[in-house]
Amino acid sequence: MDSLLPFAFICLTSFFTLTNPLGTMPVFLSMTKGIDNEQRARIVKRATIVSFVILISFTVCGQVLFSLFGISTNGFRIAAGFIIMKIGFDMLQAKYSHTKLKDDEVKVYANDISITPLSIPMLCGPGAIANGIMLMENAATWEMKATLIGSIAIIYLLTYLILRASTRLVPILGETGNNVMMRLMGLILMVIAVECFVGGLKPIMVDIIKAGNGLL
Template sequence: MDSLLPFALLCFTSFFTLTNPLGTMPVFLTMTQGMSKDERQRIVKRATIISFLILIVFTFSGQFLFKFFGISTNGFRIAAGFIIIKIGYDMLQARYTNVKLKNEEIRTYANDISITPLSIPMLCGPGAIANGIMLMDESTSWSMVAILVGIIALVYLLTYFILKESTRLVDLIGETGNNVMMRLMGLILMVIAVECFVSGARPILIDIIQSSLPDMLPAGAAH
């Protein structure tokens, strides 16, 4: 039980910051400008369900993909660390999203923005997918797997309510409040990314050092 609580907190903080529903609100309001409340609600509902399903599929199939492509877990952790730290840096600069949308693109996606770009890559981007695969790899018991799936469901449930009430929330917290929260979450995300990078780099460096030690020893020293 003592190890499950820190794992649950790690899952929640990392997924919530990577999903970033608060930062998605302004972009979502721009893309749905002129739509009714019911239309926005349908878009949000579909986007969160699709994001949840995609993330669950990648989370559970990650190890199979590693074996199929011959990718090491530690190498993936290092790459994921770079991805997550880039997202965290953007949030630290109070950039609403790492997806740059032009007016023409918004019009193009107006008929089905619930899939692209709202679900992919905004609510379920490469950072969230990489995080899901890593946390599944660290889940050593069925209890941890259940917590991981439950936290993902909780995060997307919160995302649904946040985007559903985005108009009220934007007026409530204001631009300054949103920027402050964005920077704090970005800082947390960068710390998680550093831990992720170090956990992947440490075993690789240890293997390199251990494999090079016999060559560095004088002849006969091993005997």
């Protein structure tokens, strides 16, 4: 239980910052301008369900992908660290989304934005996928694996509720509130990224040192 609570906290905080529903709100409202609340509700519901299914699939099947492509888990940790660091740095600059949309692009996506770009890559981007695979690798027990899956479900339920209430939350938070939240979450992500990078680099350096001592 002592190790389960910190693991659950890491899962919830990392996925919340990577999913970034607060930062997605202004972009979502701009993409759904002129759409009634019922249509917005359908878009949000579909986007969160699709994001949840995709993230769970990658999280559960991550080890199979490692075996199939011969990917080292330590190498993946280092790569994930770089990806999460980049996202955290962008958020530290108070950039709302990893996806930059022009006005003409918004019109192209107007018919069905629930899959792209709302679900992929905004709510379920490479950072969230990398984080899910990495955390599943760290989950040593079935309780931890269940905690990870439950945390993802909680985050997407919370994301659904936040986006559904976006028309009311954005005016309350304001631009200053959004910027403060983005910077705080970006800082948390950068700390997680450093842990990922060090966790992947340390075993590689240990192996290099052992190999070097064996040659002496």
